[in-house]
Structure formats: structure tokens, C-alpha cells
Amino acid sequence: MNQAPERFTIVPDDYHVPYAGTAEDGRKFFLSDELFAPGSGYVGLFLWKADGTFDEVRVDEVRRAEGVPPGQAAAAGADDLIASRLAELGKYVLEPVEVEPFAVEVDGVTFGWVGSEFEGLYSINIEPGDFIAYYEPWDGLEYDT
Template identity: 35%
Template sequence: MVYGWRTGLALSMMVALGVVSVTAGCGLPLPAVERAESDGFAFPYPTEGRPERIAIDHNTFEAEHVGHTADGGQFFLTTPFEPAGRRFVALYLFDRVGRFVRAEIDPFDKDLYQRRLKNLGKVTFDRIVVEPFEVEKFGQTFGLVVDEPTASDEIWWVTAEPGDYMAFAEPWDLGTYDT
């Protein structure tokens, strides 16, 4: 049987919630630090609380153009948008260990998007592990923005802005997101 990506994501989330529920009931502590890998580089980072790094798995949707450049850097080429309708081309670049380097953001143009992708040179589309960041341009906040909980029953989120079109939650090494 063929499942849609949303069905698969929903099933994965249900399984993950079930595992957390079972381990929480046993009184076993959840590990605060796990290992993440990106391009063969491994480093420990917290998987709970405020994220130092988040994983983004390559897919054929919002994360179609994430991966590594020939020099080992990481990239995320995307099209954020304002709810009112204005779209943008945003290329976010990170170093080998996921530290934010720079952003190239312009009003949306299909040809510009393709040029940005081509100008990256030889790339591999795969999982990236990068730090949250934010930059201001066109009167908007762009980036992978951390949303801190304001109440005890809320959780941490990292959202792709503007447009809140990708939302990441703990554990930060999962690599998947909500839309």
C-alpha cells in the first residue's frame, strides 16, 4: 500500500509519541544529549529544551533543496512568504558544523531561484544539521526562528519564517517538520 508523505509523517509521530509515553511511565530518564550526523561530521547537541542545532531531512516538498556543497558547507534554498502573498527566494548558507554564515534573500523570481541553485555548484541533497538563526530584510524576520514557550504546558518550536511553513519540535535530531 502506498502512503502519502503526510500519512507517513503522522504514523511516525504517533509511534514516537507512543515510545515517549511508555518510557515516561517507566520513570526512565530521557537522554539530554544524543549524536547527530551531517556529512560524516558528528557532534553532540541537546535534543530537549532550546535547540542549538536542528536536523532537516531532504524531501520532495519544502526541504527539496537542502544539502551539502562540494566544500562541505550546508545549504537550504527555499521560498518563504508573507501571509498576504508576497514570496521570496532565500538561500541560507552554513559551515560544515552548521553555524549560520549568511543569507541571500530577494523577491521571488523563478529564474533567480534556479540561478541560486546552479551557483551552488556540485551539491548533494541530503540531511543537514544547522543552528537556528534570524535575519531582518524587507521588514520581515527570515530564518529558522526559535519560539520559546511562554507557559509550562507549551513546547519549544523552530519555524521557517516568514510564513511559518515548516515547524520543528523536539527531538531536534528527528529531521522532520510539521506544515
């Protein structure tokens, strides 16, 4: 029976997950410049402790790319900010990470990997923007966009 997981895996790829792995200090991370809410774009660095439990989120509001339809993810073009956030990680390794879902609110916007259920099917979705959704078997090898 499909049920919400305590942990799921994020696997780096060349599409929506270019930055996931382990930082020099052992913490797990996911970094994206595709996070969005109506009228806003964000660069978000999500951090978990070495054991995969939630640690913190670092968020920067950026200009949303022009011409992107509402509800569609797109890179914010914040290359300097991405480089800065990656530098904060020290020597890092891009690799699959097994972490727990979480949600935190920053300035009235929910950030995290949020579990939901629809007609008995559970998913873990990125927020804000809901442009990545993982499903059972939670191995991170495939996701819906």
C-alpha cells in the same frame, strides 16, 4: 524536559524541503521559493558554514502565486531563480544537515529558522511564512506545516 536546541536537522523531502544539503565548498544550505510575508513572496538561500554555524542569507523578492490563501505556502514558480541559486552552490549533495537556528532581518522582514516556545513546547520555525515547524527530537524526520 523539552528545551530549545542549539542545533537541529533539516532533511530534504518531496514536500516543503526539496533543497537541503551540502554545497561544493562544504557549506550547509536550505533553498526555498515558498517563503512569504503579507503581499510578498521570496526565494531564499540560507547558508551555514561547514560546522553548521550561520553564515548568510541570499533573498530575492518574487511575485507571490495568485490565488494562494493568506498564510499558506506555495511555490513561487521562480524556476530560473531556483536554478541560478543552485548553480551558485557548485556541485552539491542533497542530504540531511545539522545546523543552528538563526534570524536576520532583510528589508524589514525576518528570515531564518527561529526558535519559539508555547506552553513549554519548543519549536524551530521557518521565517517568513512559518510553514515548517520542527520539534524535539530535532532529527528533521517530521515537521508540522
